[in-house]
Each structure stands twice: as C-alpha cells, then as structure tokens.
Amino acid sequence: MVRRGIPSVSIDIMMASFSSNTLNQYNSSLRSWWLYCKDNKLDFCDSNSTILLQYLTEKFNLGASYSTLNSHRSALSILLGQDVTCNDNTKRFFKGVYRLKPPLSKYNATWDPKLVLDYLSNYFPNDSLTLKNLSLKTITLLALASAQRMQTLSLIKIKNITFDSEKIIIKIDDLIKTSRPGIHQPLIVLPYIKENPKVCPAVTLKHYIDKTSFLRLQEEYIFISYQKPHKRVCSQTLSHWVKLILEQSGIDTKLYGAHSTRHASTSAAHRKGVNLEVIRKAAGWSESSHVFLKYYNKDVSTSTESEFVNAIFE
The missing domain is CATH 1.10.150.130 (Tyrosine recombinase, N-terminal domain)
Structure with missing residues (x-):
C-alpha cells in the first residue's frame, strides 16, 4: 500500500x-x-x-x-x-x-420447511424441553423465520429484543457481511403464530430467554452453550445445531447445510405468494439484488411484511 x-x-x-x-x-x-x-x-x-x-x-x-x-x-x-x-x-x-464456466447455484432444488416444522412439533411443550433441545429448536425456527445468515443470528443481543403483544422485534447493531454505508442493518420481525404455537418462533424464543436468563450472567449475546460454563457460541456452533435438526428431520445433510434454511424459507414464501420485495427485505438482499430472481423468477401477489413468517409457519 x-x-x-x-x-x-x-x-x-x-x-x-x-x-x-x-x-x-x-x-x-x-x-x-x-x-x-x-x-x-x-x-x-x-x-x-x-x-x-x-x-x-x-x-x-x-x-x-x-x-x-x-x-x-x-x-x-x-x-x-x-x-x-x-x-x-x-x-x-x-x-x-x-x-x-458459468457459476452454478449450490442447490438445484430445496427442501420443504414443513418437514422440519413437523419434526419440531414434537419438541413441545417448550418448558419441558432440555436446554439442548430448546437451544436447537430456537435457532432452527429463528433461521427459518428470519432467512438470515448464521453470522447475523449469532449477533443477536438481549438488549436489542423488543416484545409487544403481537410480535417480537430484533435489531442487529453489530456489523455483518452485508453492512456498508447507506444500507440498513437487519430488522427481524417475529409475529406470534397463534394457529401453530408448537413451532411459533416468537413463543420459542421467549421460552429460551427465560430458561437461559439465570445461566448467562453478564453475557449480552442471546445464544449460549447448553453445556457449562454456558458461554456465548459462535456462528459455526449455531450451524452445527441447525444441521442436527435437519438431519433428524430427514433432510440430506450431505447436500444441505445450515445455510440452506435461507434458501428453503425464501422459496417457501415465494411459492405461497409473498411479495418479492418482502422476501428481499427479510433475507437482507438489496432492492437491486437479483440473487433470488435468478432462480425463482415468477409472478407474486401483494403481501404484508408479517406474511413472510406466516407463509412458512401457517
């Protein structure tokens, strides 16, 4: 230089x-x-x-x-x-x-989130789960509901979580892969899925926070190890947790890793008519990004922001 x-x-x-x-x-x-x-x-x-x-x-x-x-x-x-x-x-x-030698998509097809949600329905009621099972369930549901990268989810802090009667809002204030001047930081919105509480990511997240509150001490990041000394876990550990759930759900983990939750959830939302701009915003793609359209260029109908999560968890 x-x-x-x-x-x-x-x-x-x-x-x-x-x-x-x-x-x-x-x-x-x-x-x-x-x-x-x-x-x-x-x-x-x-x-x-x-x-x-x-x-x-x-x-x-x-x-x-x-x-x-x-x-x-x-x-x-x-x-x-x-x-x-x-x-x-x-x-x-x-x-x-x-x-x-054109670049190819890692996946020619994706898996149906319903397979994982049906499996996680057995992880209920939440207050009876071991800390390990609750941890694995929480991160998997959050990955599907937010369509965010594991790096982003590993940066969630307790202080940046807001609860109200209809939804949970999570802000990310740390720099992430896509952070740059003029680009908004991710905002994760988790509406309460009242029709399907067994796999409601908002309900599960609340239980996880309650169960870990006396273990985390001064730890500000939400995800901690389910084994002593219960320190903060990195994005690689979260990926391992999600991959365990995928494998137990019958997903071929030799082909699909934890990052495939991003692909699976956005595809499921698109198939159910969620507006493309809502999908882009949920997944953190820019307004000009063609990442999604390159592989799923279909007509979509108008939708509200909460319907991204509702389309997956209905």
Whole structure:
C-alpha cells in the first residue's frame, strides 16, 4: 500500500474496511500470488494486467471456478489497484470465464420447511424441553423465520429484543457481511403464530430467554452453550445445531447445510405468494439484488411484511 502512495498512518484505518473473514479469504489468494511471483521472478507488489491475466489463466486451466478467480482478483486489487484488476482486458477475461464456466447455484432444488416444522412439533411443550433441545429448536425456527445468515443470528443481543403483544422485534447493531454505508442493518420481525404455537418462533424464543436468563450472567449475546460454563457460541456452533435438526428431520445433510434454511424459507414464501420485495427485505438482499430472481423468477401477489413468517409457519 505504501508503494501505491498510501500514507503509512492511514493503512490501519483502510485495513479496518475489511472483515476478518474477508482477510482470511484474501490471505489464501495473496499467498498463491506470492508463490506465482516467486516462481516466475516477478515483483509481488508491482505488476500489470498482462501478467495478471497470465496468472488467472493458469488458475483457470487448473480448474478454478469463476467465484474463485473473482476472489483472487478482489484480493489482488489491494496490492495492484483497480487500474490493473478491473480494466477492460480483465473485465473481458471474466466475461469469457463466465461463459465457459458459468457459476452454478449450490442447490438445484430445496427442501420443504414443513418437514422440519413437523419434526419440531414434537419438541413441545417448550418448558419441558432440555436446554439442548430448546437451544436447537430456537435457532432452527429463528433461521427459518428470519432467512438470515448464521453470522447475523449469532449477533443477536438481549438488549436489542423488543416484545409487544403481537410480535417480537430484533435489531442487529453489530456489523455483518452485508453492512456498508447507506444500507440498513437487519430488522427481524417475529409475529406470534397463534394457529401453530408448537413451532411459533416468537413463543420459542421467549421460552429460551427465560430458561437461559439465570445461566448467562453478564453475557449480552442471546445464544449460549447448553453445556457449562454456558458461554456465548459462535456462528459455526449455531450451524452445527441447525444441521442436527435437519438431519433428524430427514433432510440430506450431505447436500444441505445450515445455510440452506435461507434458501428453503425464501422459496417457501415465494411459492405461497409473498411479495418479492418482502422476501428481499427479510433475507437482507438489496432492492437491486437479483440473487433470488435468478432462480425463482415468477409472478407474486401483494403481501404484508408479517406474511413472510406466516407463509412458512401457517
């Protein structure tokens, strides 16, 4: 960065623009580039688009996917600048990669949330459940009801949960994967499913908070381990909990992981006519995002915000 004219006193601030997950991902790409430069006696920090295209072509010929190559380009833009990584020649190269090896959806089909909800109906009444079963039930229902990533759900804090007679509202104030200037933070709305209390995410969440209140002590984040010493759990642990429920529900967990709850719930809501903008807002996609439409481009009818959850849990 210094060689690109960035003041050394500004580097720490600029590096703060990257999340820890992004930096971990970039480290792999930067190491790969460093080895390539070392083998070919090239300057690691100073290159041009010709050399970059040679490097990316070598990776492509070794089987790298479009997304992997794009990750390499994003990482190298830190070193080489966008004049090298995003010029006309590089853009044309990526258009060619897209046509030769188009990125595919991880799932060709999805599972019906009803399978999981029918299974979780057996986890009732909530006050009779062990802490483990209540924890697994709560995170799975919350994942389906919110269509949020596990990272986002792991950041829920007790102080940011608001209860009223009709619904529970959860604000997320920590930075997440999609946080950027001008973009609103997630707002999770859980209406009470009075017709189906056995799998009502709002009711289950209240029971979970009550049951863990004397265990969490000063812990501000809602999800804690069901084993002593009951410390906060990370997003990977929450994913493991959800995957256990999916497996017990008969879902093929060799194919579907915890993240598939996001795919399953938005697809179910779409099939039942929930407005596309409501789905986008619930899942945290921007108004211009085509992530959902790319795979589910069908007419939908007008719907209210609460109907996203109602469509899944009715």
